[in-house]
Amino acid sequence: DGGITQSPKYLFRKEGQNVTLSCEQNLNHDAMYWYRQDPGQGLRLIYYSQIVNDFQKGDIAEGYSVSREKKESFPLTVTSAQKNPTAFYLCASSPQGPGGTFFGQGTRLTVV
């Protein structure tokens, strides 16, 4: 089945540590995205990539980094510079044209 796989589903991190969230898609979509979700805030765009080896900052990129070395993969690193990293992180992808954006099942990150 085609889809977007995020791992792990739950992640705990100590303060001051970097952590990487995985996102893999087998939908052959060109564009991929990372959103952050906080209660009552909706979804906010962290980074997006429309093509391999290229990505752009979204609205809340500070404290995050990404890479896009392969079309299928778009990992997100939450760095120690992110002041409030506890949140639900959603990876998404979309094809060219108005096909709709598809989401993974999310990773819940908790800083302990």
Next chain:
Amino acid sequence: AQSVTQLGSHVSVSEGALVLLRCNYSSSVPPYLFWYVQYPNQGLQLLLKYTTGATLVKGINGFEAEFKKSETSFHLTKPSAHMSDAAEYFCAVSPMNYGGSQGNLIFGKGTKLSVKP
């Protein structure tokens, strides 16, 4: 800048009653419009979308939405609520002419739908 406003962070209906979730948008260009549903601790699932053509759009699970340009609205409706409809619903907008891809979505803050037996 584009924005999306969802009126009502919580909506409660009785089973079998009409569901109406409101969404208004602002956009300088004709947008693509979407409704997504999210169940607890899960990702978002696309309910329906408006791109071009017919302004009344039918989606999954009996939901539909009507694009009204004059009112800049895209309200979501379902004639008869079911217990399984209890979830959070998000309205989203994307400009039609964004770099060939519509995925750079701007979301409303969501509306939690509760369904009473």
